[in-house]
Amino acid sequence: MSNFLQYTVFGIMLGAGYAIAATGLVVTYTTSGVFNFAQGAVGMIAAFSYWELVTAHHVPILVALVIILILGASIAGAFVERVLMRRLHGASAERPVMVTLGLMVILTGLAAIIWSPSTQRTVGYMINGQFRLVGINIEYQYALIIGVATAVAIGLRALFYGTRTGYALRAVVDDPELVAMSGASPNRMSQYGWILGFMMAALAGVLLASTQTTGLNIEAMTLLVVSGYAAAIVGRLKNIAVTFIAAVGIGLLENYVINYVLPHLPQSFVPDVTVALPMVFLFIALVMLPSVRLRAVGRLTTMRAPRVASGWESLVAGGVFFVVAGAAALVFDNTAFKGTTVLTLGGVVMTLGIVGLSLVLVTGYSGQVSLCQFSFMGIGAFVMGKVAGGGSLLGLLAATAVCAGVGALIALPTIRLRDLYLALATFAFADAVATGFFTDTHIYGSGGVNVGRIVLPGLTFGGDSAEFLMVTAFFVLAAWMVLAIRRSLFGRRLVALNDSPAAYATVGLNIGFTKVAVFAIAAGMAGLAGALYGTVQQTVGTSDFDIFPGIIFVLFVTIWSIRSVSGAFLAALTYVVLNQLWPSGLGLFAGIGIILIGRAAGGILGIEAIQLHLPWVKRGAAEVREKSAASIGSAAIFGSGTRAAG
Amino acid sequence: MQPAEGGAAAPAVLTVSEVGVHFGGVAALTHVSLRVLPGTVTGLIGPNGAGKTTLFNVISGLQSPDRGSVHLFDTDITTMKPHRRARLGLARTFQRLELFGSLTAGENVQVGLESAVKWWEWRHLGRSFPRKRRAARPGETEDGDHEPGGLGSVAVATSDRLLDGVGLQGLGGQQASAMSTGLARMVELARALAIGPKLLLLDEPGSGLDEAESKALADLLVRLAAGGMAVLLVEHDMELVMGICDYIYVLDFGDIIAAGTPEEIRKDPMVQAAYLGAMPDGDRVPDRGAVREGEAELQRIATGAGRDGPPRGAPGVEPGGGR
Numbered sequence: 001m002s003n004f005l006q007y008t009v010f011g012i013m014l015g016a017g018y019a020i021a022a023t024g025l026v027v028t029y030t031t032s033g034v035f036n037f038a039q040g041a042v043g044m045i046a047a048f049s050y051w052e053l054v055t056a057h058h059v060p061i062l063v064a065l066v067i068i069l070i071l072g073a074s075i076a077g078a079f080v081e082r083v084l085m086r087r088l089h090g091a092s093a094e095r096p097v098m099v100t101l102g103l104m105v106i107l108t109g110l111a112a113i114i115w116s117p118s119t120q121r122t123v124g125y126m127i128n129g130q131f132r133l134v135g136i137n138i139e140y141q142y143a144l145i146i147g148v149a150t151a152v153a154i155g156l157r158a159l160f161y162g163t164r165t166g167y168a169l170r171a172v173v174d175d176p177e178l179v180a181m182s183g184a185s186p187n188r189m190s191q192y193g194w195i196l197g198f199m200m201a202a203l204a205g206v207l208l209a210s211t212q213t214t215g216l217n218i219e220a221m222t223l224l225v226v227s228g229y230a231a232a233i234v235g236r237l238k239n240i241a242v243t244f245i246a247a248v249g250i251g252l253l254e255n256y257v258i259n260y261v262l263p264h265l266p267q268s269f270v271p272d273v274t275v276a277l278p279m280v281f282l283f284i285a286l287v288m289l290p291s292v293r294l295r296a297v298g299r300l301t302t303m304r305a306p307r308v309a310s311g312w313e314s315l316v317a318g319g320v321f322f323v324v325a326g327a328a329a330l331v332f333d334n335t336a337f338k339g340t341t342v343l344t345l346g347g348v349v350m351t352l353g354i355v356g357l358s359l360v361l362v363t364g365y366s367g368q369v370s371l372c373q374f375s376f377m378g379i380g381a382f383v384m385g386k387v388a389g390g391g392s393l394l395g396l397l398a399a400t401a402v403c404a405g406v407g408a409l410i411a412l413p414t415i416r417l418r419d420l421y422l423a424l425a426t427f428a429f430a431d432a433v434a435t436g437f438f439t440d441t442h443i444y445g446s447g448g449v450n451v452g453r454i455v456l457p458g459l460t461f462g463g464d465s466a467e468f469l470m471v472t473a474f475f476v477l478a479a480w481m482v483l484a485i486r487r488s489l490f491g492r493r494l495v496a497l498n499d500s501p502a503a504y505a506t507v508g509l510n511i512g513f514t515k516v517a518v519f520a521i522a523a524g525m526a527g528l529a530g531a532l533y534g535t536v537q538q539t540v541g542t543s544d545f546d547i548f549p550g551i552i553f554v555l556f557v558t559i560w561s562i563r564s565v566s567g568a569f570l571a572a573l574t575y576v577v578l579n580q581l582w583p584s585g586l587g588l589f590a591g592i593g594i595i596l597i598g599r600a601a602g603g604i605l606g607i608e609a610i611q612l613h614l615p616w617v618k619r620g621a622a623e624v625r626e627k628s629a630a631s632i633g634s635a636a637i638f639g640s641g642t643r644a645a646g
Numbered sequence: 647m648q649p650a651e652g653g654a655a656a657p658a659v660l661t662v663s664e665v666g667v668h669f670g671g672v673a674a675l676t677h678v679s680l681r682v683l684p685g686t687v688t689g690l691i692g693p694n695g696a697g698k699t700t701l702f703n704v705i706s707g708l709q710s711p712d713r714g715s716v717h718l719f720d721t722d723i724t725t726m727k728p729h730r731r732a733r734l735g736l737a738r739t740f741q742r743l744e745l746f747g748s749l750t751a752g753e754n755v756q757v758g759l760e761s762a763v764k765w766w767e768w769r770h771l772g773r774s775f776p777r778k779r780r781a782a783r784p785g786e787t788e789d790g791d792h793e794p795g796g797l798g799s800v801a802v803a804t805s806d807r808l809l810d811g812v813g814l815q816g817l818g819g820q821q822a823s824a825m826s827t828g829l830a831r832m833v834e835l836a837r838a839l840a841i842g843p844k845l846l847l848l849d850e851p852g853s854g855l856d857e858a859e860s861k862a863l864a865d866l867l868v869r870l871a872a873g874g875m876a877v878l879l880v881e882h883d884m885e886l887v888m889g890i891c892d893y894i895y896v897l898d899f900g901d902i903i904a905a906g907t908p909e910e911i912r913k914d915p916m917v918q919a920a921y922l923g924a925m926p927d928g929d930r931v932p933d934r935g936a937v938r939e940g941e942a943e944l945q946r947i948a949t950g951a952g953r954d955g956p957p958r959g960a961p962g963v964e965p966g967g968g969r
Contacts, residue, residue, distance in 0.1 A: 502740070
């Protein structure tokens, strides 16, 4: 009985920590309509700052808290709202997701530079000692976390439902113009929301830091709040009381499962199940959510869609690309760059290019954000290595099929919901697969999975040149297929779904089916890329498919252009080159890049001034379109009258 | 507010019964009932915030009602998903434009046309192979702003015909987001017609149109109705509504306060009060009996006595062809 009570208190404490972070998410979402993926990273920075001040420099705890929470978090929150988020008003739905992800990788990158991961850092309790209650010893620190979380939830509830400012904070997302008419500044309200959200994240980070008995870890602290995401979703990202209760419930459940269920499982499963729990909770939360109704967005996509190459053009371009790659294979044979042969790096570029193409399909065309394409790569490489002894065509097919199936399973629970939830589901999936599957030596092997090179009767791809040309051929085929899909009826549907889901449904098209189909195709492509990546590297390691590199690569594709084949290739090329030159700076490049690109949905390649200098963009097309657009305003309709409105 | 069902009467295309919708503590719709008959243009008018768009959302499936039911012919569609309602022949346009802005006007229409193509019908992939290029139409660019579904396909030809029908001859190649509001509304209308609707819901289609264009729109709607289509029209242009509607419902504060022919509505003191702020004699509640009598008149119109001239369909449009 005393064990049960002990587990209960610890579970409530854990849940209280999640609750603080989750309510911060809710506050930010309620006041700005943005789900802050950097919430965990802000908490991580706060935890490390707390260690720096209190442990390393012996600053009094209260002073440290004032510096971190009152000064640091509030200024950072106001800065992020003013500089990063405000200019995204009216941008496409995936853009705030990308920018907050960019912020996350910047913060984790900075943390890695400031606080070397090789140093062990532990944070002590703010209040030492225990007290006895109902027959068990309870740490004062636990009581502090529970008390602070409760006070925060009550305080926020009172603010949001009992004050004029609170009403304005809640109303600002629904109708900023009405808020302005009532005398409040919508921008100011959003800024308050971001400040509060950052303060909650920092508070959660500081309080939970002491529970990290093995020391502070940048990635672990950043991802600690995934359970908080589940709680925020149960609260439907708007209800603070429900979010708080859900967070405490999740904390309890997590602790009960760890202490009562896991001991009865084979020991080899324990670490996997432990790390998978937040994802399981998140999935349960997603499945239990009621369907959201389709809203007419009432705005027209104003971005000009990139021109889609015709069938002949893509065939010719693919042929030229392959010939250039062949020439590169001759020139760079046996040449090394930073310790790796150029052709191996080239093979990696091509495989990542296929992952980029899958992102073009799923995010660029249909507008759904997937953060787990690297996870599919990892699964694909694993399947490739295990089927028919590795290095077989059957393995390629199996990798593609398995990943397509897994992709459909991930997309299914979220099709009734807003696209944000798919991004969250893929985030949780990437986290769980990275920590629970790829790093498990029982499954993935301590030295990674041996994939080997593809061998066909009478044909071998053992040499780097042959392997490079083979994966290049796959990249060209994948690019051709993506363009063929875009030109097809299905591709047109993807773009239509992205532009207006409400109109899409009311012309008789099934949103759910389209979403699952495109997600499954993209997952299959990423699985194929993973299998090919395995043949290039011959052995894939446990850290090759981490969540952070996966997110950074998504940002690279977005920066170049997530709507074009060229963007996918250039993203892969720059990612691989930068990874060779300065691996720890990748996150900073990606984060700063996505912030600079801001709301430009077309990325670097979509910028008009740059398009004019691209050899593969047809000259004059833009001018013709401009003229056509100008002439529309005076075109007659119904054969009579003219109009200039619009 | 249920109209009497006569033995020889035409069955209603749309029957809305006692529908209620609440947003938190606010009642957007209370007990709304109405019927729309085939071959008629039915108006739905009311001040801003009366609940017209909410009712459209309930009918088209974008909003679930808290109470009441919606029937398309004899099929209860109250809980049906929007795309399934569309496949039964229910099409709509939006008060705020909901075009596929990245696509051309022609492609917008083709998406509607092709909504019946199932995923296993991979024929369309074949169309993405290059074929002999035809000459560019007026308004199209030479560089390949072609329809991705394949040149000369049935979908392209039909979409051109539909665009012609709403007065957008030669504009199929223009990107929708670059079009003026008036033209974009017509693209939205053509896209709605593309699914071959039996019931067409139009949410302020005349907004942004000048006088000549409104007149052309009125002609088009009358022709569509004459072809057998049922049209439910939300519109603030009273001249347009009074000119073409066979029957009008007036919505205020989420409830039907009056229903009748345009002439009856014009004279109704409740309507005048709702629009002009003048109070009728006493605190009169909506006279549901009068509404019922009015609906009998609507029935009469639908069975053929209320329209001049032979029925004519709009060019390129085959009303009642819903799947």
